[in-house]
Amino acid sequence: MSGEEFVPLSLTPMLIGVLAAVACALPGNFLVLRKQALIGDAISHVVLPGIVVAFLITGLVAAAPMMLGAAAAALVSVVMIEAIRRLGNIEPGAAMGLTFTTLFAAGVLLLEQSDTSSVHLDVEHALYGNLESLIWLDAIGWSSLLDPLALMGLPPELGRVVIALIGVVGFLWLFWRPLVLSTFDESFAQAMGIATNRLGVALVMVAALAAVAAFDAVGSIIVIAMFICPPAAARLMTNRLEHQVAWSVVFAVLSAVFGYIFAGYGPLWLGFDNAVSAAGMIATVSGLILMLAACCAPHRHRSGAPVA
Amino acid sequence: MNLELAANMGATPKADIPAESPLAIRGMTVSYGQKPVVFSVDMTVAESSMTAIIGPNGAGKSTLLKAALGIVSPLAGQTLVFGKPLKAARHRIAYVPQRASVDWDFPTRVIDVVLMGLYRELGLLRRIRPQHMEKARACLERVGMTDFADRQIGQLSGGQQQRVFLARALAQEADLYLLDEPFAGVDAATEKAIIDVLKSLRSEGKTVVAVHHDLTTVRSYFDRVFLINTRKVAEGTVEEAFTPEMLNQTYGGRLATGQIDQLELAAG
Numbered sequence: 001m002s003g004e005e006f007v008p009l010s011l012t013p014m015l016i017g018v019l020a021a022v023a024c025a026l027p028g029n030f031l032v033l034r035k036q037a038l039i040g041d042a043i044s045h046v047v048l049p050g051i052v053v054a055f056l057i058t059g060l061v062a063a064a065p066m067m068l069g070a071a072a073a074a075l076v077s078v079v080m081i082e083a084i085r086r087l088g089n090i091e092p093g094a095a096m097g098l099t100f101t102t103l104f105a106a107g108v109l110l111l112e113q114s115d116t117s118s119v120h121l122d123v124e125h126a127l128y129g130n131l132e133s134l135i136w137l138d139a140i141g142w143s144s145l146l147d148p149l150a151l152m153g154l155p156p157e158l159g160r161v162v163i164a165l166i167g168v169v170g171f172l173w174l175f176w177r178p179l180v181l182s183t184f185d186e187s188f189a190q191a192m193g194i195a196t197n198r199l200g201v202a203l204v205m206v207a208a209l210a211a212v213a214a215f216d217a218v219g220s221i222i223v224i225a226m227f228i229c230p231p232a233a234a235r236l237m238t239n240r241l242e243h244q245v246a247w248s249v250v251f252a253v254l255s256a257v258f259g260y261i262f263a264g265y266g267p268l269w270l271g272f273d274n275a276v277s278a279a280g281m282i283a284t285v286s287g288l289i290l291m292l293a294a295c296c297a298p299h300r301h302r303s304g305a306p307v308a
Numbered sequence: 309m310n311l312e313l314a315a316n317m318g319a320t321p322k323a324d325i326p327a328e329s330p331l332a333i334r335g336m337t338v339s340y341g342q343k344p345v346v347f348s349v350d351m352t353v354a355e356s357s358m359t360a361i362i363g364p365n366g367a368g369k370s371t372l373l374k375a376a377l378g379i380v381s382p383l384a385g386q387t388l389v390f391g392k393p394l395k396a397a398r399h400r401i402a403y404v405p406q407r408a409s410v411d412w413d414f415p416t417r418v419i420d421v422v423l424m425g426l427y428r429e430l431g432l433l434r435r436i437r438p439q440h441m442e443k444a445r446a447c448l449e450r451v452g453m454t455d456f457a458d459r460q461i462g463q464l465s466g467g468q469q470q471r472v473f474l475a476r477a478l479a480q481e482a483d484l485y486l487l488d489e490p491f492a493g494v495d496a497a498t499e500k501a502i503i504d505v506l507k508s509l510r511s512e513g514k515t516v517v518a519v520h521h522d523l524t525t526v527r528s529y530f531d532r533v534f535l536i537n538t539r540k541v542a543e544g545t546v547e548e549a550f551t552p553e554m555l556n557q558t559y560g561g562r563l564a565t566g567q568i569d570q571l572e573l574a575a576g
Contacts, residue, residue: 033414089341174432181424185410188476190379191403191486192427193395239460241415 008139010264013131016158017222017256017282020214023165024226025252026172027207029245032231033183038093039081039204040227042100043211044220046077049107056114063156067212074208077103078201131218131260131278134158157217164213171206172245175199180241218279225283226252233290236297255286328391330355330400330484330515331376336385338368338375345371349385349540353484353532356513358506360520360530362550364559367537369519370406370488377403377486389484399428402482404473406489412462418472419457422447425479447478452501467498474502485509487518491525503529526550 024040031037050073051066058065077099084095138144138153145151172179182189182196189196211223234247259282264275294300331353338346346368353359361369375382378394389397402425422444423436430436448454451471456464461472470490477485485506491499506516506529517534520526526533526546533550535541535558542549542558 177427177430177432180416181427184414184416184421185405185424187374187379187405187409188403188424191377191398191401191405193398194427235415239415239462240417240420244415 004141007141007144008136010260011139012136012155012158013134013278014257014260016134016155016161016217017131017260017278018253019158019161019165020210020218020222021226021230021252021256021282021286022249023161023168023210024207024214024223025230025248026168026245027203027210028227028231029234029241029248030179030183030203031207031227032235033241034200034203036092036204037228037232038096039078040207040211041224042077042081042096043074043204043208044215044223045100045104046073046107047212047215047220049073049103049110050076052107052110052114056110063160063216067160067216070212070215071208073103074212075205078204078208082201131282132264132275134217160213161217164210168206168210171202175202179203218282221283222279225286226255229283229286229290230255233286233293233297236293236300239299251286251289255282255289259283259285328355329353329388330390331486331517332388332391333372333376334386334388336372336375336387337383338371338380338385339383344538346375346382346536347539349536351376351534351540351543353515353517355515356510357532358510358516358518358530359532359534360518360526361534361536362520362523362526362558363536363541367558369536372536373403373486373488373517373519377401400483402477402480402485404477404485404487404490407466407470407473407492412464412469414461416461417457418448418453418459418461418464419444421461421472422475422479425476428480444475444479447475448472450478450505451475465495467494470494471498471501474505478505483514485514485516487516489519489521491520491522523555 028037028040031039047070050069050071052069053073054065054069057069080099080103081092081095084090084098085092088095134155134157136144136150136154138150140150178189178194178199181192182194182199186196207227211220211227214223214226230248230251231244233251234244237247238244260278262285263278263281266281267274267276329352331351333349333351336346336349336351337344345366349368349372351372361372363369371380374380375385376387376394378387387394390400419441423430423440425447426436426440426443430440445454445457448457451474453468453471453475456468456472461469464472474487474490477487487506490502490506494502506518509516518530520530527550530546532543532545534543535549535554537558537560542554
């Protein structure tokens with residue numbers, strides 16, 4: 001494909017897919033190790049009622065109120081999960097399940113009952129996003145990357161995903177040591193004076209930031225898949241956390257790139273004349289990578305004693 | 309009666325806490341739900357001593373340590389470490405949690421776990437320098453685990469895991485060592501290695517407190533005991549407090565007379 005065609009039509013969606021995948025996979029490493037991976041699922045579901053409520057209040061389909069609504073909903077869900085877990089004295093997985101199904105159902109209900117269907121706010125969009133539509137019409141080829149005027153026309157989702165990724169990387173870089181310590185041995189970390197509870201909430205909020213930015217661009221399917229699949233596959237490749245994080249980035253990038261290509265061209269290669277959802281295909285590729293890792297990766301056997 | 313109120317009434321005034329004690333606990337009360345696990349417990353640890361915390365299962369031994377360290381929040385009670393509030397003295401404490409409390413499948417190496425003991429020194433972003441690696445390796449050598457530095461922690465036996473935990477505590481270069489069941493499920497060689505290290509710590513003037521299960525080794529390992537069954541039963545030197553009457557009181561008659569006779573014999 002030539003630059004004239006690739007840059008305006010495929011470069012930005014692919015880039016947004018890659019950045020969103022990496023932004024979710026990075027905190028996913030810690031969520032998976034803390035057995036909190038489902039919290040990504042919870043966040044990506046509760047974002048829906050947040051967006052609907054933001055629309056109902058403001059009447060705008062603008063990015064700012066939607067992002068704020070989504071972030072607020074993510075915060076509410078984190079508080080709800082903690083409250084249910086502590087007050088009900090039940091395991092975190094159950095509290096997450098309770099929270100996200102309820103809030104997602106509330107979101108769907110709101111969506112059905114309100115007038116939002118006319119303004120391109122629908123369940124399908126929420127699930128799959130619309131990666132293919134994030135095109136860069138101002139671009140005429142590779143040279144546009146150096147053209148300030150054309151760069152102004154980049155889809156705004158790109159900027160938001162970049163900001164989210166910077167936030168995620170900055171948080172992990174700054175708090176790497178206490179995060180590792182409290183993930184591996186919480187009581188030792190507490191005895192050292194590390195505020196493990198606050199750190200845990202901060203991790204979830206950073207994951208929520210990534211989820212909300214990614215949700216905006218690519219829908220919740222990718223968010224859920226990227227929190228879990230690349231880190232889980234990466235865990236099977238190595239026995240060192242630093243390497244695991246690096247592998248998870250590699251897998252996230254591979255999923256996004258190949259998922260996007262397969263979605264656009266896969267059906268053509270197979271003789272069909274349509275394309276399939278890029279978000280769905282990216283999630284599928286990440287699942288295939290996890291399957292391959294589970295079959296063939298070098299460190300797929302538990303070496304420690306099974307955890308009760 | 310309200311549990312918190314009761315605990316506060318039982319608390320001793322602050323005045324009688326000896327400032328020089330490495331660990332002084334007053335009126336410590338912890339409950340999980342409605343059930344008190346530790347009730348109004350006072351403890352005064354003597355400097356450069358080795359104290360065994362002894363009591364039946366569920367007597368609140370581990371909980372007492374965790375409450376003293378602020379890992380679980382007590383309903384009432386206060387802790388002074390070398391005469392200072394916990395917050396001001398955390399750097400003088402090394403804690404060894406129960407081995408079974410962590411997931412040993414965590415993707416990390418032995419040496420990385422020992423380096424975790426240097427967290428206070430390294431902080432958030434300081435680089436790990438050769439002198440830090442040297443210190444970590446020296447701690448591994450002290451527990452006889454030098455050859456395992458680059459192993460993934462899941463590949464270790466239970467005893468080796470316990471030694472790595474002890475090495476991490478050594479890296480903290482603390483003055484007070486609190487260990488939760490350091491001998492649980494370890495092999496004889498490890499038990500010997502651990503007790504040797506603990507005794508050498510004591511001879512360096514450090515203070516050791518360990519939750520301990522095996523009554524037959526109390527006399528040979530420790531110089532002081534603290535008997536607990538939700539409430540404190542006795543505290544003192546092994547001669548004073550590790551007596552059949554006190555043990556009976558602690559275990560509520562659950563120790564067979566044969567066991568107590570054996571202990572007497574060991575003492576004999």
